[in-house]
Amino acid sequence: MTNNMEPKVESKNELTSYLNSISIVLLFLLLMSLPILFVTLTTDFFALPKQILTTAVVLIALVIFALKMLIGRAVRIRRTIFDLPIILFCLALLVSSLFAVNRLDSLIVFVPFLFAVLTFFIIVNVVRNKNSFFLLIGSLTLGGILVSIMSLLSFFKIYLLPFPITQAQIFTPLGSLLDQAIYLGLILPIAIVIAIPTLSRDKQSQANGIDALRQAQGKLPRNDNTIRRIGFLAISIIILVGFLLTIYQLFNPSAGSGQRLTILPFQTGFQTAMASVSQDTQRPIQSFLFGSGFGTYLTDFTRFKQAAFNQNDNLWALTFVRSSSFALELLATTGILGLLSFLFLIIRVGKTVFARTTLSTNPISISLILFLIVLFVLPVSSTIQALFFIILGLFAVFQGFKKHEHKELFDIELQLIASKKGLFTVETLTSSAFSLSQPSVQNQKETGRILPSILCIIIFIFVGTLGFFSVSYLIADIEFQSSLVAASKNQGQETYRKQSNAISIFPYRDGYYRIFSQTNLALANSLANQESQESTLSATTQQTIYTLIQQSINAGRTATTRAPQTSLNWQNLSSIYRSLIGFGRNAENFAIVTQQQAVRLDPNNPEGYIILGGIYYQLGLWENAQNQFQIAVNLKSDFANAHYNLGHALASKGDLNNALREFRMAKDLVGNNKDGLKQITSEIEALQNKLEERESPQAASVSQPSSTPLNISSPSAQLPRQNPPVEIPPPTSATTSARD
Secondary structure, three states: OHHHHHHHHHHHHHHHHHHHHHHHHHHHHHHHHOOOOOOOOOOOOOHHHHHHHHHHHHHHHHHHHHHHHHHHOOEEEEEOOOHHHHHHHHHHHHHHHHOOOOHHHHHHHHHHHHHHHHHHHHHHHHOOOHHHHHHHHHHHHHHHHHHHHHHHHHHOOOOOOOOHHHOOOOOOOOOOHHHHHHHHHHHHHHHHHHHOOOOOOOHHHHHHOHHHHHHHHHOOOHHHHHHHHHHHHHHHHHHHHHHHHHHHHHHOHHHHHOOOOOOOOHHHHHHHHHHHHHOOOOOHHHHHHHOOOOOOHHHHHHHHOOHHHHHOOOOOOOOOOOOOOHHHHHHHHHHHHHHHHHHHHHHHHHHHHOOHHHHOOOOOHHHHHHHHHHHHHOOOOHHHHHHHHHHHHHHHHHHHOOOOOOOOOEEEEEEEEEOOOOOEEEEEEEOOOOOOOOOOHHHHHHHOOHHHHHHHHHHHHHHHHHHHHHHHHHHHHHHHHHHHHHHHOOOHHHHHHHHHHHHHHOOOOHHHHHHHHHHHHHHHHHHHHHHHOOOOOOHHHHHHHHHHHHHHHHHHHHHHHHOOOOHHHHHHHHHHHHHOEOOEOOHHHHHHHHHHHHHHHOOOOHHHHHHHHHHHHHOOOHHHHHHHHHHHHHHOOOOHHHHHHHHHHHHHHOOHHHHHHHHHHHHHHHOOOHHHHHHHHHHHHHHHHHHHHHHOOOOOOOOOOOOOOOOOOOOOOOOOOOOOOEOOOOOOOOOOOOOO
16 A cells, blocks of 8 residues: 555655746746846836736746645645735735725736735745755846846947837836836845855854855855856846946936936925825825825826926926835825835834844845835836845745744645534644644545645636736737837728727726727818818718717726826816817817816816816907916916916907016027027017007008917817717716806
8 A cells, every 4th residue: 555655646746846846947037037028019118028927927836836736635835924914015005906096097006016926925935945046046137137238238339139119228128227227236235145155254154155055955066166156256247337337327317328317306205195195085084094096106196296396397297107215105005004014014024134143144135125225215116016025035935944043934734624523624734733633544535635626726716817807908908009000100090990909808998098089089080171172071971970079088088987086087088078169069168177177186287277278268268268377377487388378368368468478488488499489589579569559550561460370278189160069978977067
């Protein structure tokens, strides 16, 4: 009996080892490819491909973990001191996403974060020996080497890749120089520590050092060890050069990079975070506890930035999707609970890292300390967030090699035990508790498969569900990017078809609907313009125009329902209605109502008031237009276009003197813009001539108006008037007239 069992056990062990090796290879490819992967087939060339790669590796690793459970008929997992803080942090972000007003946007951002978190647990449970550990460390540093080499080649204008986006000195596969600087700066200490493994001269440190671990595994000769040190020293030098070059490019934009370090000022980031959790009168409790929703900082920035931000000449027109630091972004988007769970994780990590026996022996300690600082002082992208959990997982693995020093790191086995009463209970068996009384062999046979089977079903459902949505997301994004390429080639029908397909595949992104609404409107305008070439449009063409307009409005409305707190969606819907003034019934009222909502969601942006004033100006409501332009001037007194628009509103009212004053202020603010200076100068001359005519009615000549088109806010395109106007859908079912 025993002899028959031994081959089966050996076969199971070999299969389990083979599956574990596949997981290690997948992690190797992930860590190496994460910083360098980019594709031009998606709308986001840099972040999305990295997220998809992480998702694919995690899903496959979960399936492998489930198969190992079935083969071994046991659930064996590794427990670390970081498990509880990470799980609580992840749950806080999930709850924040579920309570977010822009719920779909938040969940779409949360899912990649979830997969980044799962990389920690996969690394901890897959890496069981020192060879695997050093293999992943090597792949992590190899990715840094490749990034550094690509950066160096781009800086010296050596472009090896054929893609247009790579033909620039500032090109980085990480998407931004700041992310590249953070990435290289965080893995550089790991490479240096491996290159110089002797961190302490005492014998205990030597026993726990990198060389001791390697020699214990492979009995490396001294010559081979020297070669390895030289190799990692070269790695460190390459990464250091890439890091220093990136810093140089960030702070010296004139030195060939053309890119400036653009970070939201800390004061603004702190103010918007505090306002987000304390000043949201529509949802005070939710915002205080859960924030606006993980990943939705854009809405916090537009809603709660102060008017004083407009005085920053370099940043006032920018819209920030990240706060000044990751910690402040968490406070704004996930509320008090999110921030507290984050602090709990940071404190637990800090306590472990700064332990006396850890700081001097773990090769990842220094990198992890720097990471904790970065999270509090800099904004980080999804790629850097994934790197945090990767480094934390490798840190925990190394700690697991020293169980005699860290008893809180150990393996556990979960079993489902049949009790005498016929009920089932879950029993946890640790490595230090195997001497406890075990269930009978008969009960083990009966119950050994139950818990692994249940967990496998859960894992397969999880993998199937998120895998389906992830694949749908990717296919839709590729299709939508293809539509943008078609649009750049003026292929209207192809653009329409591909965008429609993308929305049908993944109908949850507000940005898709926003762009699709403009595509429909552009096609409707194109068909309507045939009226100037044909005497009358055919009934079929007219019906097509009406259908496109209906689809444009419906798509714009859907964008506002998918993300109701996004000002850009309401502004887009307003622009659609504005293009239909004179064509659709009540279009002017709908345009005003939707632009007012856009202003409410971005109340300190002067450009929103210029757009709203432009609608009033288009309708001939000079007083209302003047009021909106005046608000824009008050918000930013040095905004030339605000003074220009206000001048036109005053001139239309007949207040030529004040209009001339505004035009002159606009001229002073135009600066070195030759076209703008020429235009405003000619309009000042025309206005001065009108004033002279008013004072001297007997003037012999009458000045002609300027032929230069006005730069006042106007619709990008407008359909021809219909008499009577056609019925068009309102922005919401409760929309009322708003021409005050």
